[in-house]
Amino acid sequence: MNLDKLFKMQKVLRDRINYNEPDRFNKLVLALLVELGECANEWRGFKFWSVNQVPHTSAVRVPAMMDEDKVFYNPLLEEYVDGLHFVLELGIELDYKNPLYIPIGIYPKETTDYFIELYYKISELNILQMFHKEEKIVKDSYQEIFDMYLHLGHKLGFTWEQIEQAYMDKNAVNHQRQEDGY
């Protein structure tokens, strides 16, 4: 799994958006936490109070269209790759260089635990970055988040090919939004 391409694409988007205020890292961290929440919400598996705990994986993009023109998408996958954008952004911020990633095929955690642990680790990264800038502990913490985020993707049922394709699709939408003054 070569992540180099994704880091490069993210850097192009990053430079186009080009937000460089001192709160940039904090805002990226919050953005990732928000996307993680949106992803959990589409997963639905924690909603023990609901009869519908099935992941939301198919929806119509513009419901008002004629049936034959309707375009379907996967809301769970889309939220997941929105989060991946911010995971990559944080890596760029930290000048992280280890794009060749070999996934480990063991997923001992429940999906709920992945989400909770990611919240914890991402918040911890923010603190570490504040007080231990440039130290190895920050990059190690990031590596752990990266690892866990990719494992979450597999746990949600996505192959790397699906994730990569969905990332590229959303990346193109994000460029179009910049073009359109979103």
Ligand SMILES: O=c1ccn([C@H]2C[C@H](O)[C@@H](COP(=O)(O)OP(=O)(O)OP(=O)(O)O)O2)c(=O)[nH]1
């Ligand atoms: O510096 C940035 C800022 C944004 N994005 C991407 C990540 C994600 O794919 C999208 C933002 O998420 P979303 O599409 O949900 O946009 P939003 O502004 O949160 O949506 P809404 O206006 O519906 O609340 O922009 C980046 O990659 N880098």
